[in-house]
Amino acid sequence: MVQELLFAYFAFATVLFSLLVVTRKNPVHSVLWMLLLFFHIASLYLLLNAEFMAAIQVIVYAGGILVLFLFVVLLMNLREEVRISKFIGAAPTGFTFAVALLVVVMMSLRSFVAAPRGIFSIDLIKQVTHTKVLGLVLYTEYLYPFEVASLILLVAIVGAIVLAKRRLKG
């Protein structure tokens, strides 16, 4: 019962905050609502016994990505931003498309068939601890994708510098 109540609160809060993120006029407000949203999603991960994911969510998203967003938002002319309309002309089309997508995917949810259960039961994860289980799989079975991810991050670092730096004269 407690779990259901907690889920109901977090689900309501996440939906509300995501609506606020996409509808606020001032981008700084959007970023701050998104901060709250990320904390609530981290709490949802805690409800799902994924404490490492919750920590990563707070550290990487709330601590890293949102600060980056906030820095770029501060470059903008906020005074002009609050004056003009926040949606483009094709916004009703976008709304229709989003609602249609939601309806179609919700209809397909009924035909969902769960796969057979894996070997990582809750008891096993409790015994070995969540971070260790994740590391054991990540550094053995998923070693190659892990290296590819590090390459992607390297490309992102170099690409961000190349895109954002001022072009040299001459």
Added chain:
Amino acid sequence: MVPLSWYMLLSMVIFSIGVFGFLARKNIIIIFMSIELMLNAVNINLVALSHYLQDIRGQILAFFVIAVAAAEAAIGLAIVIALFRNKATAHVDEVKEMRG
């Protein structure tokens, strides 16, 4: 015990809100935030399935999604800064140089 379908429903709703924000907003930074919203919805789905199917690989996939989201945010915001330098605007309807 919360049923799995509740988590999937929540994830769908957040994803649709992200799609709406991506298609309807004028400010390019909010559009990038909508993309982050969609990625987070996918992550909720992956972690929920991983928990209910008792398979840790869903969380590994969510882990990679977070890594790619970080890379995407860095590149995207660099593009926004380059756009500012050339056009001094953050509104997608004012950038129409590449319209065919």
